[in-house]
Amino acid sequence: MSSSRLPQALEKLVSLLARLPGIGERSATRLAFYMLSQPESYARELSGALVELVERVHFCVDCHMVAEGERCTICEDPSRERTTLCVVEGIADLLAFERSGAYHGLYHVLHGVLAPLKGVGPDELRLANLRGRIEALGTSEVIVATSSDVEGEATALYLLRHLAPTGVRVSRIATGVPMGGELEYVDATTLSRALRGRTPLE
């Protein structure tokens, strides 16, 4: 990139934008030029929104969901069942559960999964307060809802060990055939998992 020919302010913005997920140097340059082509008010509004974001939006001190105050609206909601805790990888997963309307307990957002290759160990996850929360809440069941790939499974196994001292019941969400899915289109790995995890007909 011939970015050295660009004014320093532009170069700085490009390098900051290029740190965003999915954005490379080329896209970052395009975004920066777009901003430059817009009325000045756009840049002021954008930078204001960014400042407001970091000043007003935090992560919930309990479950690490986004929150405007110290705690998120879910942890503050008195109608939620406080005895079950669902552990998810990210906020997107939490929102998926919320959309389903099938879960009424509390959450714990890890903000990642264990992945030694990427340098993510237990210290990089939001785990430090999990055992304390379980004891404080008197949680009766922890549902581990990480994905079923190697990292998600290893994280679930780690949580099982990590939570053993609390004596809490730890369960894993089921994997298998999607609802409304036609069996013939389900891949063999999923099908064999579904077969192993079969339940009695009642």
Next chain:
Amino acid sequence: MQLLALEAERLRNLAPLRLEPHPRFNVFEGDNGQGKTNVLEAIYLLATLRSFREARARNLVCWGESDAWVRGEIERRGIRRKMGVELAKTGKRAAIDGRVVDRLSEYFGHLHVVVFGPEDLVLTKGAPVNRRRFLDRAIFNLHPSYLDEMRAFVTALKHRNELLRASAGRGVDRALLASFDEELIRRGGRVLWRRTRFVSDFLPVVRAVFDDVTAGAHAIGVDYESLAGLAADADEDACTELYRQRLSEATPSDLRQRRTTQGPHTDDLAFSLDGFPARVHASQGQHRAMALALKIAELQLADSVLGGPPLLLLDDVSSELDRGRNAQLMAHLSRAAGQIFVTTTDRRWIAVDGETQVFRVEAGRVLPEP
């Protein structure tokens, strides 16, 4: 299984290609560098979405062009399908009957090929990784979901090795290691089971084919070398439990060496010739015959499992075998069923009776001879 028509554009040095292959023997004759092997690459790409010589299929695009495509019409069990692959800058796209597949894994299962060429000599002569790759690809051809299973094992292995590597000087988080151990054991158990099942069907066929191609002049031995104590009829749970035991025994040593020493990633196929290890005792010609026996056995096994023989692609095979073995190979192929594509510099090598279409390959043009 039969390839009825093949078309390709901008693939390597090939001029726009249109051909209707013969249901049995197709011989592509031409001097070196004219594009014979690229015809086989087109067929291989159509079947596997990969190249058999290049690490990246993208490298098959003609130099200076931005994209290439291959299309074919196939017949399998009386059903005709159109298949197509496009190599573009943005990636690969594959279509069946005009519909682009969302996931490449949906594409597989319609057209199967087995390829044998000069580079396959590493199968018996080279390092074990070549034989593992052969096993994995052969299993994948029969069970497409094996690809994801194998990848998951490799991911678990890399994570565990990273934990062992990073443990230098500061010890290892036992709970963390145990979590990835368990994933490694489960994913590895699945791979071991797939391989165990495959070799128990496959190795007897390899021995029989080798006897046939060499007219029984030498006794070949071939064994699957894996975890100590792995039974030939172990089921998935038995494979998993054995791996659990071997991994746990090896963990102190793994921590010292900072790598995983036990598992499917160290498997091998061990060949012997008249009771001696083939790697050091076999001649060049004997290595060729063994590698070829592996490929033909793969073909025969696929024939019985898939209900029809895959296409056989033989790249420049005759120059790799001496005259006697070549005659036996041709006799063997004439007896076996299936559609065969052979490249050669001299058609006199291809001693098969009738049922043959010769194509002349010159400067990227492929022309059928009357």
